[in-house]
Amino acid sequence: MKLDRMIGILALLLQRGSVTAPQLAERFEVSRRTIQRDVDALCRAGIPIASRQGSGGGFSLMEGYRLDGALLTGPELQAILAGLRSLDSVSGTRRYAQLMEKLSGGTGTVLPGDGHILIDLASWYRGPLSEKIEAIHAAIEVGCRVSFRYFAPSGESVREIEPYYLVFQWSSWYVYGWCLARKDWRLFKLNRLTELRTEEPFEKRPAPWPDLSNARVFPERWRVKALVEPRYRWRLIEEYGPDCYARQPDGRLLFEAGFTDRDNALAWLLSFGDGAEVLEPAEFRVEMRRIAKKLTMMYEKENG
Secondary structure, three states: OHHHHHHHHHHHHHHHOEEOHHHHHHHHOOOHHHHHHHHHHHHHOOOOEEEEOOOOOEEEEOOOOOOOHHHOOHHHHHHHHHHHHHHHHHHOOOHHHHHHHHHOOOOOOOOOOOOOOOOOOOOOOHHHHHHHHHHHHHHHHHOEEEEEEEEEOOEEEEEEEEEEEEEEEOOEEEEEEEEOOOOEEEEEEHHHEEEEEEEEEOOOOOOOOOOOOHHHHOOOOEEEEEEEOHHHHHHHHHHHOOOOEEEOOOOOEEEEEEEOOHHHHHHHHHOOHHHEEEEEOHHHHHHHHHHHHHHHHHHHOOOO
């Protein structure tokens, strides 16, 4: 763990230029004394880290310093570089490629041989998404609020937030910040927001690390049971894992899982067509019958 933390400290120094001990202690969830010991260990390893006291002080690397590749093994450096490449894949810039150049000592080559881990964090909406990420990243760096129009299952709203973190989770990008309307910390999905604007500067408040557990972000409100045709087993495994169903004597798969949103749950079940029969909750069976009757009437109408 110590090596991982020291690499993290070094990466932050290379990226930000200067970082304070309290910031590092909060980021890595250790004491300031532990951070000081890590910095001392880095200095003993030959990495010139300067320390400045007082306002505007902190730790920084000496000008022009390049990371000695001998500090890390080949697999360790390749793992770091795979992560950095993944950030370039969505940003559309060479910001992290430049950081890779620093890590590789300015030689123009990262390591002998090719990396075998490729991570692409871009989405189908790469252009608009990259623009949002860059704009929010810039707002976080300078401490400015952002406003946007947000489209959620509960409805459409205009929000203004103090942004603190860009988050990649559940195969999507989010911004985490203090929502002025709700007076609380909120997580917003980038693909659901439009009309993004940078607003006035704000005074940063202590920001808690976001709780990204499924129970916190996607609390279970509906427990769904359904019999699914075996031809859709690949979907159940891909979306909910191999333990979400039990094979029945007739070959069908008894699926059970929790859902947060009623409409999303119904839409997901309908996506199977006649390949899934809802068992529970009872009101879902009623709603599926209503939808089926409406669809039947719609498609039985004569054209024109």
